[in-house]
Amino acid sequence: MSDLELIIQRLGLRGHRVTGSRRRVLDALLAAPAHFTVDDVLQRADGVGRATVFRTMKLLQDLNVVCRVMMEDGSRHYRISARGHHHHLVCRSCGRVEDFAICDVSALVQELSSSTEYEIEGHWLEVYGRCQSCRTTQPLATAGSESNGS
Numbered sequence: 001m002s003d004l005e006l007i008i009q010r011l012g013l014r015g016h017r018v019t020g021s022r023r024r025v026l027d028a029l030l031a032a033p034a035h036f037t038v039d040d041v042l043q044r045a046d047g048v049g050r051a052t053v054f055r056t057m058k059l060l061q062d063l064n065v066v067c068r069v070m071m072e073d074g075s076r077h078y079r080i081s082a083r084g085h086h087h088h089l090v091c092r093s094c095g096r097v098e099d100f101a102i103c104d105v106s107a108l109v110q111e112l113s114s115s116t117e118y119e120i121e122g123h124w125l126e127v128y129g130r131c132q133s134c135r136t137t138q139p140l141a142t143a144g145s146e147s148n149g150s
């Protein structure tokens with residue numbers, strides 16, 4: 001099943017119709033690069049207003065077909081992903097994003113929940129670094145030393 005078919009199927013299962021403007025947003029998402037901003041979608045979705053794009057993106061996140069990625073500079077990107085709960089590995093050099101599903105924070109969440117009596121509803125974790133191909137093609141001048149942030 002293509003991404004488009006999957007998304008349309010999930011919308012349908014929840015009783016959402018694929019209106020003309022939703023369809024234009026979907027086409028824009030699927031034509032966009034591996035991860036993209038709302039502005040990228042706006043530029044590609046002719047004649048669809050910002051509010052509609054935002055609402056559609058929100059709906060697609062609720063349906064678990066689009067996920068948010070927080071880039072290192074704080075900008076919010078989106079990515080098509082039909083996985084359930086997962087996190088991201090973000091390369092600081094080339095900007096590539098990979099999903100990873102290993103989530104080992106449940107012990108921490110339980111601990112927090114009992115020590116603070118919060119009802120924990122979610123968490124956010126992005127991991128930044130340099131991907132293997134960036135490490136091979138552009139070795140750091142200070143090779144071997146830990147990144148000291150910036």
Ligand SMILES: [Zn+2]
Pocket residue numbers: 067068079081086087088099
């Ligand atoms: Zn993701």
Ligand SMILES: [Zn+2]
Pocket residue numbers: 091092093094095096130131132133134
């Ligand atoms: Zn890279």
Ligand SMILES: [Zn+2]
Pocket residue numbers: 085086087103104105123125
């Ligand atoms: Zn997690």
